[in-house]
Amino acid sequence: MVSTSSRSAPVAAKRATSFEPNVARAFGEVVRALREERGVAQDKFALLAHVDRSYYGKLERGERQPSLALLLRIAGALEVDGGELVARVVAQLARGRRRKSAA
Numbered sequence: 001m002v003s004t005s006s007r008s009a010p011v012a013a014k015r016a017t018s019f020e021p022n023v024a025r026a027f028g029e030v031v032r033a034l035r036e037e038r039g040v041a042q043d044k045f046a047l048l049a050h051v052d053r054s055y056y057g058k059l060e061r062g063e064r065q066p067s068l069a070l071l072l073r074i075a076g077a078l079e080v081d082g083g084e085l086v087a088r089v090v091a092q093l094a095r096g097r098r099r100k101s102a103a
Contacts, residue, residue: 018065025062026092027071030085032060034078049077 035045046056050073058064059074066074075085 020065021062022093022096023089024059024065026089026096027066028060028062030088030092031074031078034080034085034088035060038078045077049074 035042040048042057042060043053046053049056051059051070055064059066071085072082075082078085
């Protein structure tokens with residue numbers, strides 16, 4: 001999107017990004033913990049969730065952020081409600097913020 005005014009040259013709008021590193025990291029930590037609690041190897045879990053193994057590894061490492069549809073598939077494979085998974089991610093984010101402010 002470009003805006004113009006009579007007094008200035010066109011200004012390109014800042015491109016928005018939807019990747020949030022803290023959110024991606026918290027999501028990865030939560031799903032890894034839940035998967036490990038269930039005793040399922042990462043490659044087997046990726047198959048259960050119908051996710052490419054390499055991509056799933058990136059999700060757990062916080063290098064990628066899932067779409068809503070993928071989040072719900074992962075929640076289903078973990079046998080948790082999608083809302084519960086999101087709540088756990090939010091709680092993990094809050095713990096991370098508290099650790100940062102205490103340091």
